[in-house]
Amino acid sequence: MLVFTPRARFIAARLAYVAVVLVATVTQLDFSPDLAAAAQRLARAFTPSLGWRDAIDGLRNAALFGGLGVVWVVTSPSGKVRAEIWRATLVALGLSVTVEGLQVFSPVRTASIVDVTTNALGALGGAVVMALLVTAVVRAKGGHFLLGVPTFLLAGAYALAALCEAVTPLFRSDRLPGVEGGPLTLLHTMLDQSAPLRLGEVPLLDVPLFAPAGFLVVVLLFEGLGSARRIWPAVAGAGAGLAFAAELLHGAFGLSIRWEAAATHAAAVGAGAWAAQHRLPELRQGLRGWARARAAIAAYAGLLVLWGWRPFLPRTDIGAITQQLTTDHLVPLASLAGRVDVFSALHVAQQFLLYLPLGSLLAVWPLRRSRHLWPAVWLALAIEAGHIVIADRFFDVTNALVACAGLGIGWLVVQRSGFAPHGEASAAARRP
Numbered sequence: 001m002l003v004f005t006p007r008a009r010f011i012a013a014r015l016a017y018v019a020v021v022l023v024a025t026v027t028q029l030d031f032s033p034d035l036a037a038a039a040q041r042l043a044r045a046f047t048p049s050l051g052w053r054d055a056i057d058g059l060r061n062a063a064l065f066g067g068l069g070v071v072w073v074v075t076s077p078s079g080k081v082r083a084e085i086w087r088a089t090l091v092a093l094g095l096s097v098t099v100e101g102l103q104v105f106s107p108v109r110t111a112s113i114v115d116v117t118t119n120a121l122g123a124l125g126g127a128v129v130m131a132l133l134v135t136a137v138v139r140a141k142g143g144h145f146l147l148g149v150p151t152f153l154l155a156g157a158y159a160l161a162a163l164c165e166a167v168t169p170l171f172r173s174d175r176l177p178g179v180e181g182g183p184l185t186l187l188h189t190m191l192d193q194s195a196p197l198r199l200g201e202v203p204l205l206d207v208p209l210f211a212p213a214g215f216l217v218v219v220l221l222f223e224g225l226g227s228a229r230r231i232w233p234a235v236a237g238a239g240a241g242l243a244f245a246a247e248l249l250h251g252a253f254g255l256s257i258r259w260e261a262a263a264t265h266a267a268a269v270g271a272g273a274w275a276a277q278h279r280l281p282e283l284r285q286g287l288r289g290w291a292r293a294r295a296a297i298a299a300y301a302g303l304l305v306l307w308g309w310r311p312f313l314p315r316t317d318i319g320a321i322t323q324q325l326t327t328d329h330l331v332p333l334a335s336l337a338g339r340v341d342v343f344s345a346l347h348v349a350q351q352f353l354l355y356l357p358l359g360s361l362l363a364v365w366p367l368r369r370s371r372h373l374w375p376a377v378w379l380a381l382a383i384e385a386g387h388i389v390i391a392d393r394f395f396d397v398t399n400a401l402v403a404c405a406g407l408g409i410g411w412l413v414v415q416r417s418g419f420a421p422h423g424e425a426s427a428a429a430r431r432p
Contacts, residue, residue, distance in 0.1 A: 162212075210272070216276075232270070232276065363414035
């Protein structure tokens with residue numbers, strides 16, 4: 001049986017991410033050996049345009065290569081974080097130059113020095129953020145947390161995922177037709193179209209998605225400030241402010257502004273915060289140890305299903321089902337390549353953030369039959385496969401890969417920070 005050392009697994013993870021980047025950026029290149037045309041494209045690469053579209057493209061590049069920085073730091077064999085940050089940046093720079101150099105020979109792709117810059121900065125930013133996160137988790141070791149892992153990992157990741165949804169809602173992510181102009185012009189136009197209010201625009205399915213954000217943030221504040229303080233109104237107020245600010249941000253992107261959605265999100269966050277303030281002591285007393293962790297893992301898995309399978313309407317057209325298995329759906333990031341909008345960047349980040357908490361939990365509460373992440377990986381794959389037969393959802397291997405990355409990063413951060421696993425699996429291992 002072939003056994004891989006931790007170092008070999010870390011290197012494999014790095015190579016796998018580099019391979020994903022290459023597949024995402026070099027496929028469908030339509031390579032052309034015309035040197036004269038390549039020279040013209042090379043000259044154009046050093047005189048790029050800097051418009052709104054370029055800013056969005058830069059954001060997507062930063063997100064993609066930010067993941068490279070994250071993976072590079074968390075898989076460091078030596079543990080020398082500062083050195084790994086610079087190595088990640090240099091690798092991203094070299095990879096970017098290679099990719100952009102190949103795109104010079106493509107009549108359908110656009111090489112740009114701006115892309116090289118945003119890619120390198122994205123990797124640097126991702127590496128720095130991951131280094132800071134690992135440092136914070138290491139410092140938190142020995143603390144008392146509701147679920148045995150630093151709550152800021154769970155609350156921070158989930159709250160950011162909910163914010164991504166508020167900024168770029170899954171079912172309102174397409175720019176309205178016929179709307180043109182700069183951000184301020186778009187905002188003014190969208191504000192004009194935001195009335196009248198309609199009951200049919202209330203996103204009821206968002207309530208169980210946003211309520212846990214308020215709940216987890218209150219739990220986090222309880223651990224830092226104590227449960228005696230009345231925290232939930234402040235969390236509810238902050239959530240309401242962010243919800244309405246996110247709707248305003250829609251306008252700058254040319255997306256519809258729906259105050260009904262903002263009010264729903266604000267109410268959901270407030271309800272979750274209130275529930276944590278008033279029900280958390282009972283939960284602490286009623287559920288302890290592995291029973292509490294098992295309930296949390298099951299509840300979070302249910303949340304992921306809710307995120308992944310909404311709106312829970314079946315797709316019955318056989319032709320539409322078979323179209324879900326085309327090349328664009330099987331090549332990483334191919335389905336997002338045609339979109340130059342904020343959604344294409346934030347959707348990837350959201351998927352990563354949603355699965356990171358589950359990986360973190362499984363690092364300290366491994367399931368009985370598996371001390372690794374396979375149960376969560378199978379869950380992620382099943383959720384994505386379900387998109388094939390769910391209306392208004394689209395199967396995309398990118399989602400599955402990003403979900404697995406979130407699981408792995410969450411698991412590695414906690415494991416490598418010195419948190420010991422316990423629960424049913426470790427108890428079973430100790431039995432004679």
